[in-house]
Amino acid sequence: MDKHVDILIVGAGISGIGLAAHLSKHCPQRTFEIIERRESFGGTWDLFKYPGIRSDSDMSTFGFNFKPWTQDSILADGASIKNYLSEVIAEYQLKSKIHFQHRVLSANYDSQTQKWSVVIENAQGKKQTWIANFVLGCTGYYNYDQGFQPDFPNQSAFKGTFIHPQHWPENFDYSGKKVVIIGSGATAITLVPAMVKGGAAHVTMLQRSPTYIASIPSVDFIYNNMRKVLPEELAYKLTRARNIGMQRGVYALAQKQPKLLRKFLLKSIEMQLKGKVDMKHFSPSYNPWDQRLCVVPDGDLFKVLREGQASVETDQIEAFTEQGIQLKSGKHLDADVIVSATGLQIQILGGVKATIDHQPLDTSKHMLYQGVMVSDVPNMAMIIGYINASWTLKVDIAADYICRLINHMDQQGYTEVIAEGDPSELMEDTVMGSLTSGYIARAANVMPKQGKHAPWRVSNNYLKDRKDLKQASFADPVLKFRKAVSESARKPKLVS
Known part of the structure; x- marks a missing residue:
């Protein structure tokens, strides 16, 4: 039986x-409905359960613009973020609108009816067809079922426990065990101090190449002091504006004077390591922000390294052995537990097979209009957050734009909108930008592409996007609007 949703x-x-x-x-x-394939809300913050899971963006910008983050922590753990989302759900009465354990199997847009036909498998395993006027994709950009997993030589020989952080075993006891974490990104640098704190005998971070890491305070004392004398909302707005400015400032400095920023970052690390760890492990061969800059609260990573509770190796894997990992340098890392913090498997629209009039939609051959609407796809938008700032900054301004677009269509009596793409604008780069991280490179055959010029160029610049999306006119000739086609007009006419 079909279910009709707006x-x-x-x-x-x-x-x-x-x-x-x-x-x-x-x-x-x-009216709207939300479908979620998992048993609970939260997405990333419900999926990941590894020790120390936390945000890698400050919470004044990772929180929504309409709801202040009221805790004093700059970075927040996964449980706190999920609790914050539960408060949003309660305040906006969203609970009844979320349908859990509902998986999208396919989605087809019918140009004649101007409707999406979405085939869904519900919590009972039965198929349903939901007919929708608009489909808004909010699935992120990675596969929730499977993380990116390289094929390590002789991996099956290892007799210990092998884990990918995306599938952390419940109540896993690693106390007293030797742990090797493969990777040097945000997950790895979070796991190292967390597993030391959790009782691991020793933790080794094995990296192929170093990553830029900045230490930030765990508590925002300025925000705390402002909240004592200013209204909560004003203190939040001022803190948010300050941190947005700092994010953009650091990124701009990386583009204009990378050597200066590199010198500052490495000097900061050197001071925290206090000569106890070789700086070669923290001196990347690339410039700052060629890959994502990682952050650690209160230098917790550097503390466990200089105290000898953890160590770092920069090397390549020769092969797994029964007792650990043999490195190409000849060194052997003994391990009871190996954690493969090797990143995400890129996926768009949650892996949904979408079609338009039953013709397959290949998102990698399309662009994003204003960073929100997929070119040549009617009545669809998607939200992909920033790679060089807080994800949620993009959520807020993209959502505002979508709301303005829908209100404009209602005022004019339109039922369909298409952002008509220009093939000459299509570039090879994806909307993920110019970062050279592995997961960015793996996105090429999935992610929408960059355009050469606005409105097809995704800038990954929050301040510019905020202005552009707020001022964007719907009179743009790229946007094609249609009104509802009457039932009689759709019926074939008999010719006498």
Whole structure:
């Protein structure tokens, strides 16, 4: 039996919940439903359970613009972020709108009816067809079922426990065990001090190449002091503006004077290591922000390294052995537990097979209009957060734009909108930008592509995007609007 919905949001993570809150505020005339394939909300913050899981962006910008983050922590653990999202769900009465354990199997847009036909498998394993006017993709950009897993030589020989952080065993006891973590990104640098604190005998971070890491305070004392004398909302806005400015400032410095920023970052690390660890392990061959800059609270990573509770090796894997990992340098790392913090498997739209009039949609051959709407795809938008700033900054401004677009269509009586793409604009680079990280490179055959010029160029610049999306005119000739086609007009006419 078909279920008719107005706006269908796919995904109840931070993007889907944020978008739903914006729709509640700005489009009260519209109804929406949220489908979530998992048993709970939160997306990333429900999936990942590894020790120390936390944000790698400050919470004044990772929180929504409409709901202040009231804790004093600059970075927040996964449970705190999920609790924050639960408060948003309660405040905007979203609970009844979320349908858990509902998996999208396929989605087809019918140009004649101007509707999406979405085939869903529900919690009972039965197929349903939901008919929607709009489909809004809020599924992030990675595969929740499987992380990226390289094929390590002789991996099956290892007799200990092998784990990918995306599938951390419940109540896993690693106390007293020797741990090797493969990787040097945000997950690895979070795991090292967390597993030391959790009782591991020793933790070794094995990296192929170093990563830029900055130490930041765990508590925002300035924000705390402002909250004592200013209204909560004002203190939050001022702190948010300050941190947005700092994010953009650091990124701009990386583009204009990379050597200066590199010198500053490495000097900071050197001071924290106090000569106890060779700086070769923290001196990348690339410039700052060619790959994502990682952060650690209160220098916790450097503390466990200089105290000898953890160590770092920069080397390549020759092969796994029964007792650990043989390195190409000839050194052997003994391990009871090996954690493969090797990143994400890129996926768009949650892996949904979408079609338009039953013709397959290959997102890698399309662009994003204003960073929000997929070119040549009717009545669809998606939210992909920033790679060089807090994900949620993009959620807020993209959601505002989507709300403005829907309200414009309602005012004009339009039922369909298409951002008509220009093939000459299509570039090889993806909307993920110019970062050289492995997961970015793996996105090429999945992610929408960059355009040469606006409105097809994704800038990954929050301040520019905020201005552009707020001022964007719907009179743009790229946007093609249509009104509802009457039933009689769709019926074939008999010719006498």
